[in-house]
Amino acid sequence: MKKILAIAIITVMAAVLCVNAFAATELMNKAWDAIYVDGKLVSPQTGGADVWIGGNEVKGEINEISVSGWAFLSTPITGFAYTIDDGEAVKSADFIKERNDVHQLVHEIAEGFEFTVNVSEVGKGAHTLKIYAVDENGDLVDTTFACPFTQEKEASAPSGTQDDNNNNNNNNNPATADMAVVAVAAVACIALAGVVISKKVR
Numbered sequence: 001m002k003k004i005l006a007i008a009i010i011t012v013m014a015a016v017l018c019v020n021a022f023a024a025t026e027l028m029n030k031a032w033d034a035i036y037v038d039g040k041l042v043s044p045q046t047g048g049a050d051v052w053i054g055g056n057e058v059k060g061e062i063n064e065i066s067v068s069g070w071a072f073l074s075t076p077i078t079g080f081a082y083t084i085d086d087g088e089a090v091k092s093a094d095f096i097k098e099r100n101d102v103h104q105l106v107h108e109i110a111e112g113f114e115f116t117v118n119v120s121e122v123g124k125g126a127h128t129l130k131i132y133a134v135d136e137n138g139d140l141v142d143t144t145f146a147c148p149f150t151q152e153k154e155a156s157a158p159s160g161t162q163d164d165n166n167n168n169n170n171n172n173n174p175a176t177a178d179m180a181v182v183a184v185a186a187v188a189c190i191a192l193a194g195v196v197i198s199k200k201v202r
Contacts, residue, residue: 023136026074030143038064061153070102070108071133071143079134080113085127091134107175121155
């Protein structure tokens with residue numbers, strides 16, 4: 001009977017451990033402090049940028065958007081990440097900003113974030129910047145931070161692209177290739193004529 005009870009207790013404990021091991025990381029709390037556009041603060045300086053963004057526009061010929069705030073997950077945070085229009089996530093531990101106030105007032109495993117996103121190469125129109133926390137497993141946890149913005153300038157082309165295209169166009173230009181063939185043929189004809197004339201002279 002004791003053996004059966006011991007096995008039952010071990011089984012229950014193992015089940016609890018497995019459930020905890022595979023439980024999804026939860027967002028416990030968060031705050032979005034500020035939004036900067038090209039270095040200029042556009043949200044309230046006292047925090048609450050996530051509330052502010054709900055009734056205000058981020059719009060213009062934008063090069064960079066900077067964001068700051070903090071998040072508290074049920075597991076330690078190892079970094080933060082962002083996406084633009086739900087594209088590939090860019091994540092880094094370098095996005096973590098040391099926040100002693102957050103550790104003291106919220107929780108010791110809560111972390112601050114602060115980073116700048118280059119949006120100069122996105123096309124004109126409406127876009128959305130989203131922010132995620134990265135948990136101890138390297139997984140993204142949605143912090144529910146979203147910053148809609150409207151880009152009003154054309155996407156900037158990477159440097160050298162135009163020159164490369166011009167070079168490629170010249171190399172692939174049929175007219176240029178035809179001229180080269182004509183030139184080679186002309187030289188060959190002149191050489192052949194020279195040989196013929198030389199033989200006649202002899």
